[in-house]
Amino acid sequence: MNDMRLLERDVDAKDIKIAARKVQVYYADTHAIKDVDVDIEDKTVTAFIGPSGCGKSTFLRCLNRMNDTIDICRVEGDIRIDGEDIYDAKVDPVQLRAKVGMVFQKPNPFPKSIYDNIAYGPRIHGLARSKADLDDIVEKSLRRGAIWDEVKDRLHAPGTGLSGGQQQRLCIARAVATEPEVLLMDEPCSALDPIATSQVEELIDELRQEFSVVIVTHSMQQAARVSQKTAFFHLGNLVEYGETGQIFTTPQDPRTESYITGRIG
Amino acid sequence: MPLLWLILIVLAIAAAGYVLGRSRALASAGGDIRQLHSLPSYYGSNAALKAVVPALLLLVLWLIAQPLYINSVISGTLPDELISEGSSRGLLMAEVSRTAQGLDLAVSQGVIDEGVASDPAADFNAMTDRLKQAGAIVTSQITQPVLNAAQRYRSMSHTGTAIMSIAVIIIAVLGAFYGIRQSSAQFRARNVVEQGVRVLLVAAASIAVLTTVGIVLSLVFNTIEFFRLYPASEFFFGLSWAPSFSGRGGSSELGVLPLLWGTIYISIVALIVAVPVGLFAAIYLSEYAGSKVRAVAKPLLEVLAGIPTIVYGLFALLTVGPLLVSIFGDGGVLGVSWQGGGRAVITAGLVMGIMLIPFVSSLSDDIINAVPQAMRDGSYGLGATKSETIKQVVLPAALPGIVGAILLAASRAIGETMIVVLGAGAAARLSLNPFEAMTTVTAKIVSQLTGDSDFASPEALVAFALGMTLFVLTLGLNVFALYIVRKYREQYD
Numbered sequence: 032m033n034d035m036r037l038l039e040r041d042v043d044a045k046d047i048k049i050a051a052r053k054v055q056v057y058y059a060d061t062h063a064i065k066d067v068d069v070d071i072e073d074k075t076v077t078a079f080i081g082p083s084g085c086g087k088s089t090f091l092r093c094l095n096r097m098n099d100t101i102d103i104c105r106v107e108g109d110i111r112i113d114g115e116d117i118y119d120a121k122v123d124p125v126q127l128r129a130k131v132g133m134v135f136q137k138p139n140p141f142p143k144s145i146y147d148n149i150a151y152g153p154r155i156h157g158l159a160r161s162k163a164d165l166d167d168i169v170e171k172s173l174r175r176g177a178i179w180d181e182v183k184d185r186l187h188a189p190g191t192g193l194s195g196g197q198q199q200r201l202c203i204a205r206a207v208a209t210e211p212e213v214l215l216m217d218e219p220c221s222a223l224d225p226i227a228t229s230q231v232e233e234l235i236d237e238l239r240q241e242f243s244v245v246i247v248t249h250s251m252q253q254a255a256r257v258s259q260k261t262a263f264f265h266l267g268n269l270v271e272y273g274e275t276g277q278i279f280t281t282p283q284d285p286r287t288e289s290y291i292t293g294r295i296g
Numbered sequence: 297m298p299l300l301w302l303i304l305i306v307l308a309i310a311a312a313g314y315v316l317g318r319s320r321a322l323a324s325a326g327g328d329i330r331q332l333h334s335l336p337s338y339y340g341s342n343a344a345l346k347a348v349v350p351a352l353l354l355l356v357l358w359l360i361a362q363p364l365y366i367n368s369v370i371s372g373t374l375p376d377e378l379i380s381e382g383s384s385r386g387l388l389m390a391e392v393s394r395t396a397q398g399l400d401l402a403v404s405q406g407v408i409d410e411g412v413a414s415d416p417a418a419d420f421n422a423m424t425d426r427l428k429q430a431g432a433i434v435t436s437q438i439t440q441p442v443l444n445a446a447q448r449y450r451s452m453s454h455t456g457t458a459i460m461s462i463a464v465i466i467i468a469v470l471g472a473f474y475g476i477r478q479s480s481a482q483f484r485a486r487n488v489v490e491q492g493v494r495v496l497l498v499a500a501a502s503i504a505v506l507t508t509v510g511i512v513l514s515l516v517f518n519t520i521e522f523f524r525l526y527p528a529s530e531f532f533f534g535l536s537w538a539p540s541f542s543g544r545g546g547s548s549e550l551g552v553l554p555l556l557w558g559t560i561y562i563s564i565v566a567l568i569v570a571v572p573v574g575l576f577a578a579i580y581l582s583e584y585a586g587s588k589v590r591a592v593a594k595p596l597l598e599v600l601a602g603i604p605t606i607v608y609g610l611f612a613l614l615t616v617g618p619l620l621v622s623i624f625g626d627g628g629v630l631g632v633s634w635q636g637g638g639r640a641v642i643t644a645g646l647v648m649g650i651m652l653i654p655f656v657s658s659l660s661d662d663i664i665n666a667v668p669q670a671m672r673d674g675s676y677g678l679g680a681t682k683s684e685t686i687k688q689v690v691l692p693a694a695l696p697g698i699v700g701a702i703l704l705a706a707s708r709a710i711g712e713t714m715i716v717v718l719g720a721g722a723a724a725r726l727s728l729n730p731f732e733a734m735t736t737v738t739a740k741i742v743s744q745l746t747g748d749s750d751f752a753s754p755e756a757l758v759a760f761a762l763g764m765t766l767f768v769l770t771l772g773l774n775v776f777a778l779y780i781v782r783k784y785r786e787q788y789d
Contacts, residue, residue: 128677135670141671205674
């Protein structure tokens with residue numbers, strides 16, 4: 032955590048993981064995302080901020096094609112992960128979602144045991160060769176989700192019986208279990224109390240070692256605390272994108288400045 | 297005075313009370329609605345309620361009590377020697393009241409005049425002919441004491457009715473007056489009407505509950521009567537169902553097991569058809585179908601639920617039965633001769649299954665739709681396909697509700713009659729072969745009670761024992777279904 036040293040934060044130049052060009056999203060006749068260009072780096076936490084309805088969640092859901100499940104939604108433009116166009120006809124959205132994991136706003140554990148919640152993805156994708164292998168994956172994922180110590184004695188208790196913060200970390204562990212390359216988080220802390228929030232934020236910072244993390248958040252403090260890069264969305268446009276320290280101290284666009292100083296939004 | 301007129305008069309008084317109460321309240325506030333505690337219509341309703349409710353209550357109580365009272369008085373005066381061999385006081389009283397009704401009818405048709413009808417010295421032979429002429433039901437020759445008792449019965453009930461009419465009208469007028477007098481600006485008429493609405497709703501709810509209790513009690517008493525005539529152990533454990541039709545018990549074998557087996561077997565076949573088809577239809581409609589397909593397909597599927605069961609029965613008898621025989625029967629497509637005739641367990645089971653499809657699909661569809669979208673998103677987000685999501689997340693989350701739906705469908709299958717009568721035949725049989733004719737508890741209840749049945753014989757009373765068995769069975773299933781649904785309802789949330 033390095034929230035108070037925004038300017039000195041060291042940002043190394045890293046590989047581009049996701050490259051989006053001229054992305055347009057329409058909900059029936061509504062033009063929800065307009066001409067968004069963005070490069071998301073590997074092993075970096077990228078935060079999307081902006082007022083409600085600005086399209087940041089919509090854009091996030093384009094990155095793993097979750098918008099495909101909405102009938103009226105249409106996506107245009109070019110989104111590449113590791114140089115591969117994810118909207119190409121050859122790409123299987125189901126495989127893509129295994130590679131690009133997602134954590135949702137409200138914790139949504141399945142009505143199964145904690146163990147089965149984590150084992151769900153690995154089982155579907157055939158990641159475990161044996162029962163012992165699966166046990167290992169579950170333990171490793173729960174450790175990465177920073178929840179192992181709390182649940183190791185009750186792996187077969189229902190996941191819905193955990194507290195809100197534990198449920199959200201369980202969902203993160205569940206997403207991690209399928210070995211994704213990118214982790215998308217849609218306001219992962221908005222349903223959590225401050226203590227659970229700080230636990231999840233700490234976890235996000237650790238996940239940066241292995242994954243490229245994209246987080247949508249309403250809290251600018253949270254964006255400042257956890258991210259290295261920040262993108263500001265407003266009315267469907269990507270207004271400004273840059274290093275978090277720079278966005279929060281010397282924003283280039285007047286709209287960004289108004290938002291982070293609390294004058295719009 | 298006919299009852300209809302009496303009720304109309306009470307309603308007229310209430311209407312007058314409404315108008316007067318409303319205007320009195322308005323007058324007390326000087327014509328300014330804002331000065332009133334309640335809206336003017338509430339004052340009117342208050343007066344109307346005060347007129348109608350006590351008057352109608354009195355009317356109902358009187359109508360129940362008067363015949364009981366008159367019966368007890370008249371039957372007390374009938375001498376014992378009048379009661380002939382094999383008859384009872386009750387039968388004699390039935391004749392008396394029948395004769396009294398006949399007299400009323402004859403008078404109203406003008407066949408005899410009022411003076412003759414109430415003349416205690418009237419010739420009973422001539423009277424019998426007159427009554428027959430008027431179209432009254434007179435089973436046998438009226439005797440002098442019966443005629444006299446009938447005349448007394450008539451006069452008492454006429455007086456009673458007259459007193460009742462007057463009392464009811466007086467009560468209505470008094471109530472209306474009381475309501476009107478209450479109508480002043482400070483009176484909280486709105487709260488009184490609220491109470492009235494509450495009582496009305498409670499009354500409606502208790503009618504439903506009391507009817508259930510009544511049905512159960514009537515079953516219980518007749519069942520006890522049956523077990524007095526027929527040993528319970530033979531009923532519950534007897535392997536054969538062979539009622540004698542002479543009406544003189546003794547040789548009848550009334551074992552419930554063949555019927556129960558038929559019921560359960562046919563229901564199982566029906567559920568084997570209905571559950572997969574209904575469930576898959578529900579999954580398709582709720583998860584895969586577009587909104588346009590859904591808008592057309594769902595009502596169409598539910599049309600199935602609106603078809604009367606007798607039509608399903610005809611379908612079983614005329615279409616499905618012959619079709620199955622042409623497949624499984626002698627010289628059929630498969631070259632086997634398993635099925636002898638169209639009526640078989642499998643015929644009834646198949647058709648009943650079709651009948652239950654909308655039942656299962658409609659309930660399951662609602663339950664599947666109630667599974668939060670967040671569950672599906674979570675699963676899709678992990679790279680699961682649609683069918684994996686449904687199989688591993690949506691169905692487990694919806695399972696308690698689906699089990700409930702299936703159990704409710706099962707209790708419908710158990711209670712089904714017409715399809716069985718037409719599709720499965722009437723032979724009570726303990727057999728494992730689904731191509732044989734069998735019958736169910738409900739079908740046998742029908743056959744035991746249709747036609748001329750003596751309600752004192754075990755052959756007729758067994759119907760109540762069968763009904764009770766069925767009732768306990770379906771009640772148990774429903775309770776179990778509710779228990780399952782309640783226990784697992786809050787799994788997700």
